Amino acid sequence: MSRFRFPVGRLPDEALLSGLATGDPELAVTFVRRFQHTVFGVAIAVTGDPQLAEDIAQQTFERAWRHAQIYDARRGSVRTWLTAIAHNLAIDAVRSRQPEPVAPEDLESILGVVSDTPEQHALADEASSRLREAVAELPPEQGRALVMAGIYGMTAQQIADSEKIPLGTAKTRIRTAMGKLRSTLASPKRGDHVK
Amino acid sequence: MSSDVTCEKLREVGPELALGVLPGRERAGAVAHLDACADCREYIEQLTLVGDGLIGLLPGSEPPVGFETRVAQSLTQVTPVHEGHAREAPVPRKGRPGRARMRLVSATAAAVVAIGFSGWAVGSAIENVVAGPATSAEPVADMLSGDLTSVGAKGKMVGEVYAHADPKGWVYMTLDLPHAGTSYDGKVVCFLERKDGSTVPVGAFSIRDGSGSWGAPAPVDPSALSGARVTTPDGTVLARAPLSQAGPNE
Ligand SMILES: [Zn+2]
Numbered sequence A: 001m002s003r004f005r006f007p008v009g010r011l012p013d014e015a016l017l018s019g020l021a022t023g024d025p026e027l028a029v030t031f032v033r034r035f036q037h038t039v040f041g042v043a044i045a046v047t048g049d050p051q052l053a054e055d056i057a058q059q060t061f062e063r064a065w066r067h068a069q070i071y072d073a074r075r076g077s078v079r080t081w082l083t084a085i086a087h088n089l090a091i092d093a094v095r096s097r098q099p100e101p102v103a104p105e106d107l108e109s110i111l112g113v114v115s116d117t118p119e120q121h122a123l124a125d126e127a128s129s130r131l132r133e134a135v136a137e138l139p140p141e142q143g144r145a146l147v148m149a150g151i152y153g154m155t156a157q158q159i160a161d162s163e164k165i166p167l168g169t170a171k172t173r174i175r176t177a178m179g180k181l182r183s184t185l186a187s188p189k190r191g192d193h194v195k
Numbered sequence B: 001m002s003s004d005v006t007c008e009k010l011r012e013v014g015p016e017l018a019l020g021v022l023p024g025r026e027r028a029g030a031v032a033h034l035d036a037c038a039d040c041r042e043y044i045e046q047l048t049l050v051g052d053g054l055i056g057l058l059p060g061s062e063p064p065v066g067f068e069t070r071v072a073q074s075l076t077q078v079t080p081v082h083e084g085h086a087r088e089a090p091v092p093r094k095g096r097p098g099r100a101r102m103r104l105v106s107a108t109a110a111a112v113v114a115i116g117f118s119g120w121a122v123g124s125a126i127e128n129v130v131a132g133p134a135t136s137a138e139p140v141a142d143m144l145s146g147d148l149t150s151v152g153a154k155g156k157m158v159g160e161v162y163a164h165a166d167p168k169g170w171v172y173m174t175l176d177l178p179h180a181g182t183s184y185d186g187k188v189v190c191f192l193e194r195k196d197g198s199t200v201p202v203g204a205f206s207i208r209d210g211s212g213s214w215g216a217p218a219p220v221d222p223s224a225l226s227g228a229r230v231t232t233p234d235g236t237v238l239a240r241a242p243l244s245q246a247g248p249n250e
Helices: A013-022 A025-047 A050-066 A078-097 A104-114 A126-137 A140-150 A156-163 A167-185 B007-018 B024-036 B038-056 B067-076 B097-115 B119-131
Strands: B143-150 B157-164 B170-176 B186-194 B199-207 B211-217 B225-231 B237-242
Touching: A013 A025, A013 A078, A013 B157, A013 B170, A013 B211, A025 A050, A025 A078, A025 B067, A050 A078, A050 B067, A078 B038, A104 A126, A104 A140, A126 A167, A126 B038, A140 A156, A140 A167, A140 B038, A156 A167, A167 B007, A167 B038, B007 B024, B007 B038, B024 B038, B143 B170, B143 B225, B157 B225, B157 B237, B170 B186, B170 B225, B199 B211
Parallel strands: none
Antiparallel strands: B143 B157, B143 B237, B157 B170, B170 B211, B186 B199, B186 B225, B225 B237
16 A cells, blocks of 8 residues: 655644644644635625734634634534634624624625525535525525624624614514524434545 | 523524524523523524534635734744643734734744744744645645554454654544444543554543544654554553554655
8 A cells, every 4th residue: 555645734624723732833834724715704704804804813723723622523623613713703803893784785795695506616515505595595684684693793683773673573584594594404414524 | 590581482582592692681591591401402503503504605715915824823832731721922913914024033032932942943944834835745744644443343444543743742533433333432541552562651532432533742753653552441452553654665
């Protein structure tokens, strides 16, 4: 069996995360290189501010490094974990910076992006594709409520104010949209452990 | 006063809770309910997956030039501490491209204090990795690797071991005993095996339902190591792996 010198780039995500503790520059660079696109994408989508997004992306990697020991593979992939960290940091940053609502055109563009189903996403895993389709099928007002709450971290009250609708209606829209997506994901396929 | 949130009420606010947008007071009541209700916990976990999945639909985006270097730099100079806390070196978080170089210098100075490496070695190593022939080759490390096979069900692969030599030794393992039709719950002990027949303990870890993964610092001398093994605390070998420097001359 001929094996080649082991390229760091082929280490599993979890191994790479764990290996950051060694302080090895190659592992660190490989880790950042593998995930920076995703992490920065989340930060820029939420904040719309490249400078702030860069700051958030850096904090995301530092936090991931510090908490590498509590990462639990059973609860999701390293990528999902990183996006959740980046998202939380981005929401916090946006909340402290500007209480004003998201610009309608930003909202529409994000909604467009997350419900965009064509071939360019052919490589995405099946769960993501189904989720994307489910978002695309939501009535527009539910899609907006979903994006406002799920991506911009707006409360039901903020959504109600922004959409000029009663609080109860905002809550119902979030709940209905989430219910539909949940039943989409709940179909038979278990876990998304890619190899 | 314990929560008076009912299951019905929880199902109502669950989506907001899972998305992290439920205001403080309501949130406290809902969380208290979850502590006591496994069904609702399961429900919230599913909704959290939906929320994570939604964020996962956001497109990636190319960070600014120099980002990779800055971040890798900051990651290699933070001192690991094993209770989940770490001392952070005082690194400026970001900067415009023109100032990156200056920051790199001051950051490596901090690294000398923090971990005792040659600051320049770490700093320039990162620059070399980043500047390296990214198109042709991936970075290559001084790494041993091997497949763990089950001792019980002979020959069945049940995991992988990676052992890394520089600059600090580190071992990473994944274990999946059910793959060989066996299982085990509880503590396992990992050893590196040396060519002279001695063994070096790496650490003890807990696994559930026969699977888990972990990494730990360990002395890794590629020329002296021959394998790795995972045992129960009483010494019964569960799995072992030959380790080889997966090099072109093998
Ligand atoms: Zn309940």
